[in-house]
Amino acid sequence: MxxxxxxxxxxxxxxxxxxARALEAPLPMDQAFVPAIAWQDDGRLAITWTIADGYYLYRDFLAAEDESKQPIALQTEPGTVKDDPGFGTTEVYYQKVSAWIANAPQTVRLAYQGCQDGGLCYPPTTRTIDTAAMTISKPVGGFAFAPAKDARPVEAPDTGFSIEADGGETAVDRLMTGGGLALLLAGFLGFGLLLASTPxxxxxxxxxxxxxxxxxxxxxxxxxxxxxxxxxxxxxxxxxxxxxxxxxxxxxxxxxxxxxxxxxxxxxxxxxxxxxxxxxxxxxxxxxxxxxxxxxxxxxxxxxxxxxxxxxxxxxxxxxxxxxxxxxxxxxxxxxxxxxxxxxxxxxxxxxxxxxxxxxxxxxxxxxxAGAWMERVRHVFGFAFLGTAIWLATPLVPERFLLLPWAVLALAFGIYAGAFDGLRPTRGYGVLARLTAVVSLIWGSLLLVGFGLGASDPLTPLGPLKGTASGGQTATIQKSDFTKVGSAGALSSLLDTAAADRQPTLVYVTADWCVTCRTIERSVLTAPDVVAGLSGVRLASLDVTTLDAENGALMRSLAVVGPPTMIFFDPSKDEAPGTRLVGEITSASLAEAARIAKSGAQ
Incomplete structure (x- = not known):
């Protein structure tokens, strides 16, 4: 062996x-990127950033607007082309860079974004320039994904929507404030215990x-x-x-x-x-x-x-x-x-x-x-490992073929466990083993039939037959019912449409590789109370299966760590307080969040 x-x-x-390498602790944003302003001889306002070693600014995210939020033309110089892991091929600036505004008004709102090279990416940050006093305000924004908890709600450049005012306050903040480090550790230990039975x-x-x-x-x-x-x-x-x-x-x-x-x-x-x-x-x-x-x-x-x-x-x-x-x-x-x-x-x-x-x-x-039983137990765990491998690899398998590996595994286990060993009398564990073998064989056969019918859910292999028998009229919410938004502009436009109809909007952050998301789409979105609760709510989805510049920026603007996350917006394009759902989402919690969002929209 x-x-x-x-x-x-x-x-x-x-x-x-x-x-591949360890990174130094990232600097605060106002130390990594230090802006300065000066008037030029030609009357233009020059903005110059001094950039710390190991950091860079994105050219595409430099923007300016006046006090009424009207865009201001910002002249920028060419940058260095970089293959950025989060934003793809883009232009960036190292060390020092300048931008210019012609006919600058008294108040200029300046937005920019940068990253630690190979490390943390900062959120879009806004600073206000007073051209009469020649001063620059402190950054409006946090160290990374979320706004500082003592700041006003942050509206990232060109998004047109805002997240909840306490979006930066986390479970860590609350536990630290309530009882210090001891309560924090006890609280997260308890959270872990509660999550120990999750998939x-x-x-x-x-x-x-x-x-x-x-x-x-x-x-x-x-x-x-x-x-x-x-x-x-x-x-x-x-x-x-x-x-x-x-x-x-x-x-x-x-x-x-x-x-x-x-x-x-x-x-x-x-x-x-x-x-x-x-x-x-x-x-x-x-x-x-x-x-x-x-x-x-x-x-x-x-x-x-x-x-x-x-x-x-x-x-x-x-x-x-x-x-x-x-x-x-x-x-x-x-x-x-x-x-x-x-x-x-x-x-x-x-x-x-x-x-x-x-x-x-x-x-x-x-x-x-040790003995024959031990070998049998090891073999059973071998099947469990194969099931884990299939479960993990699901995002890599085309949806049409999802049932095939599960069918093969179930049939193989049924044969191994003795489904075809004859009808000789058995007692005790033998009866249980034979029953398990027969059930596994039947289930594998159903999965194989479901594969032939085009099913993709191992828990409902004959689902296509049910849809045919009922004429496909069952009231459910499908993933296809969500309008896909991949950028802040697309989400803002959808929110404008919902606002005109006085409708709240649900933004669902999901991904093909998100296992919990598949559970939500199969069991939560199809629940009758959720279907009723989301009636009259505009549905939008942000798919981060592949992260690019636009959907990555939208995630940061929404203060989202990852899928599954659900955020409700009211007709004013503000996040509905107390409705954000993260992680394991139940039909009851989603229905209640929808109720709160709809009541606030009235």
Missing amino acids: RKVSLLALVWVLIAAILP CVFPMYPIVAAMLTREGEGLTAGRGFVLASAYVLALASAFGLLGIAAAWSGQNLQIMLQSPVAIGVVAALFVLLALSSFGLFEVKLPAAIGNRLSGGRQKGGSVGAAALLGLSSALLIGPCVTAPLAGALLYIARTGDIAVGALALFALGLGKGIPLIIMATIGGKTLPR
Whole structure:
């Protein structure tokens, strides 16, 4: 049996996803980009930015307007062409740059945006110039995604809408104000516990269980506790570090981890773990490292291996945006307080892992010991790993073929579990195993039929037949009912149309790779109370499957960390207070937010 280095797999995983180098802590925006003004001999107003080393300004985002918000022509010089990871090919300025305004009025509102090279991107920032007094106001805007909590609502240049006044106040702010760091850590630990049963955390359970089965007869309650604790501590540490990397890179955690390369690498890792569970080869640490970390133990479930597995498993949890995660990222980005944000994320990851530690401690007494049962258990976890790989790779598979891999997996498990082993009498676990095998075989067959019918939802493989029988008249809200907006201008125009009809507007931030979004579209948007609640509400969607300059700028203007996020606007083009929904969204919460938005529009 061949041996594959787990350390090598994890390094490949990290190299494919994390930034290539560590970055210095980003400067406050008014230190990274320092503007100065002066009158020229020809009567033009010159605006010159001194740009710190390692930072740059975007030419496309330089803009000016007068006091009545009428655009002012801004003359700019050519910049350096840059292939920017967030905005594509664009022109930028380094070191120093000037722009000029002819016939400048007394009040000029100046907007600009810049980034740390290879690091954080700042939000669009507005400063007011008084040409009579020759003064420049302090920046209006925050450190990153959201406005400062003591600032007035920020209206980014040319957006024509505004977010809620407390959009910059996060769960971190509230907990720190209420009880300091101790309450913050306790609160985020509790948030993690509440999120431990969500779909993104579920794959961790078979991972830990499979890790424990490798211990064989040496597995005890104490050993299970030690292994699971090492796994969870590494997972929580990686969670905090990934949050810092996301804040410094200017990208949100999901966008970093949900590139096709990252998804493919993580899915491939789980395929390898599955093949290892089936006995094709053994995944373990190199002997020298494994002996040191595990005190000479040669078992695949060493403490060091558990920690490395926890490190890589954090990449599964990271892509799921939740309200606490969004709050921590916004806090880091706005204040630059990396330590507090990292501790909050560590506590969040630790809370998600506590049920795993409990499961491992109890499992140390109950999991079967070495023998035929042990091999069967390892094989079952191999199927679980394959299911995780399929689940992860779903965004990479064309919708038409989504049911095919699930059908093959269900049929294979049904055959393995003994659906065709004859009708000999069975007792106890044998009856349960036979029943599981038959159900899996039937379900796999239904999935195969659903694939032939063109279905794409594994939970409703015969859905196309239902639609045909009912004439397709069932009242639901589909993703296609949302008008796509990919820029601030497009959203502003849609809000203008809704305002003319005195309608509130729902902006739904989504992406093809967002697993929670698919759950919302299948189970939440189709709920009767949601369909009724959203009647009379204009529906718009911001798809960030592929991040470009325009939709990235719109995300920042909306103070959005990532999908799924829902924002309601009233007919005045202002965010309806108390209606923003982030992460796991229920039909009850969405219906209530719609009710509040509609009542405010009357």
